[in-house]
Amino acid sequence: MPIEVNGVSHETDEEGYLVNLAxxxxxxxxxxxxxxxxxxxxxxxxxxxxxxxxxxxxxxxxAVRVLTKAIGKRLGKDKxxxxxxxxxxxxxxxxxxxxxxxxxxxxxxx
Amino acid sequence: xxxxxxxxxxxxxxxYGTIYAWESLEVILISAAFxxxxxxxxxxxxxxxxxxxxxxxxxxxxxxxPTYNALGDYDINKIYxxxxxxxxxxxxxxxxxxxxxxxxxDDWAEKDSIHVVSSAELVEIxxxxxxxxxx
Numbered sequence: 036m037p038i039e040v041n042g043v044s045h046e047t048d049e050e051g052y053l054v055n056l057a058x059x060x061x062x063x064x065x066x067x068x069x070x071x072x073x074x075x076x077x078x079x080x081x082x083x084x085x086x087x088x089x090x091x092x093x094x095x096x097x098a099v100r101v102l103t104k105a106i107g108k109r110l111g112k113d114k115x116x117x118x119x120x121x122x123x124x125x126x127x128x129x130x131x132x133x134x135x136x137x138x139x140x141x142x143x144x145x
Numbered sequence: 146x147x148x149x150x151x152x153x154x155x156x157x158x159x160x161y162g163t164i165y166a167w168e169s170l171e172v173i174l175i176s177a178a179f180x181x182x183x184x185x186x187x188x189x190x191x192x193x194x195x196x197x198x199x200x201x202x203x204x205x206x207x208x209x210x211p212t213y214n215a216l217g218d219y220d221i222n223k224i225y226x227x228x229x230x231x232x233x234x235x236x237x238x239x240x241x242x243x244x245x246x247x248x249x250x251d252d253w254a255e256k257d258s259i260h261v262v263s264s265a266e267l268v269e270i271x272x273x274x275x276x277x278x279x280x
Contacts, residue, residue: 093215094207098178101218142174 040066052134059137068135071126075135079123081110086129086136096141099129150275151182156191157279161206166194169280170212177219184223184274185216186267188230195226195242195259210242217246222258229264 036051037044040063046054051070053059064083068075075083085106089097097105099120107115114120120128129141154173160166177183187195194210201208216224224244231237244258262270271277 092211094209094211095174095215097215097218098174100178100180101215105218142171142178 038063038066038070050134050140052140053137056137056139064135064137067137071131071134073131073135079132079135081114082106082120082123082128082132083136085109086132086138090136090138096129096133096136096138098141099127102129102141149180149182151184151273152176153184153186153271153274153277155186155188155271155277155279156194157189158194159190160194160196160199160210161201161204165280166191167209169278170209172278173216173221174212174219177216177221183219183221184225184270185221186225186227186270188227188267190234192226192230192234192236192241195224195244196236196240197242213242213244216244217258220246222246222256224258224260225267225270226259226261227264227267228261231261 037046038051038053039045040060045058045063048054051067053063053067065075068079073079086096086102089095089102089105099117103115103117103120105115106120109115117128124131133139133141154169154176156166156169158165173183173185195213196210199208199210216222226238226241238259238261241259245255246258247253248256
């Protein structure tokens, strides 16, 4: 189902992930979250921006275990744990945050 | 996690031209995400998969070599390169990506993941595995 932002339609796959990574904008990220009734706060964006940087560097979206460890290293132990990340992204931090970040589903994510 | 098995992935082919290298890398990441004990071997033209300075812009294929740098994050730090394969191609370890990991038990010290081994040593490494998958 395509998602529309500012009158422009963007293709998504059957699970709602953006097909063209290059389409992504911050507004589009917000629109994708709104579809899930999720309002993005600064705490969400911290994780989303981290994922985009990780993808830029390694060309993959990290598995949730790797994400948790890396967030802990970058943003501190109080954020690098499952409880914090699942509170932000209840559908699974890697899976859900990647969707709003315009990235593919993490490799190995079921 | 119930059963951890020792998985060895043997990579034999050049990175582009066939899908083997990328498919192998995906299965490797999945295996590691499921917390298996993963080792990698690069032999024959497979050594080119982790060569430095890859540029695929004229191929129209994604350069996935940066992804090998993420292996350390996935706790994959046993990466074996066959010495004979490197020599036959006029390569040394300096022509390869510098793949490292941070050792949790040693105050997160950065350590090399790459080990150049002889063909004879590889036989022993393969012998210790539960599962060997060849790509």
